Amino acid sequence: MELQNNDTTNRPGCARPLRGCAILIMLVLVGMVALIIYLGNMPRTKDWVTCYGNMEQVGAALGRYHDVKDNYPSDLSELKKEYLGNTRVLYCPLDHSRKSISSYAYHRPKPSSSADFVVAECHRHEMFKGVPIVLRLHKSGKVTVTNVVVQTNKLKAEDKKK
Numbered sequence: 001m002e003l004q005n006n007d008t009t010n011r012p013g014c015a016r017p018l019r020g021c022a023i024l025i026m027l028v029l030v031g032m033v034a035l036i037i038y039l040g041n042m043p044r045t046k047d048w049v050t051c052y053g054n055m056e057q058v059g060a061a062l063g064r065y066h067d068v069k070d071n072y073p074s075d076l077s078e079l080k081k082e083y084l085g086n087t088r089v090l091y092c093p094l095d096h097s098r099k100s101i102s103s104y105a106y107h108r109p110k111p112s113s114s115a116d117f118v119v120a121e122c123h124r125h126e127m128f129k130g131v132p133i134v135l136r137l138h139k140s141g142k143v144t145v146t147n148v149v150v151q152t153n154k155l156k157a158e159d160k161k162k
């Protein structure tokens with residue numbers, strides 16, 4: 001008489017521990033791909049974070065200038081030394097030309113301009129590859145980061161409503 005083994009849990013090829021191992025390998029691979037994508041975007045993130053910090057310092061310097069002179073400078077070069085600790089903050093880390101007074105497009109606020117008035121902006125950055133963002137310094141000293149694609153789509157949607 002032959003003994004039959006009906007225990008399927010130890011059959012080779014479909015054992016549960018092996019299936020668990022395959023899932024674990026898949027998770028590790030997915031994690032590695034995510035890490036590569038994340039590390040690939042690191043310099044991009046570092047650049048706009050530096051630019052954001054620069055704009056905050058320019059905003060603070062503009063506030064100090066306004067406190068003393070009761071007006072805003074005609075251009076950002078007037079902020080040098082007295083109002084800015086380090087004039088390096090006048091340049092975006094992605095602007096390597098350094099040909100002009102500052103990397104930032106400056107719009108001189110009027111006394112009547114609202115707190116939301118855009119004083120300076122930088123268009124050199126991407127959040128991720130192909131996702132451009134704009135950094136804006138407002139008269140209030142607040143810096144905002146806007147996703148250009150999202151903003152454009154929002155404006156198009158608002159136009160359709162009209």
Ligand SMILES: [Zn+2]
Pocket residue numbers: 048051092093094122123124125135
């Ligand atoms: Zn910038």
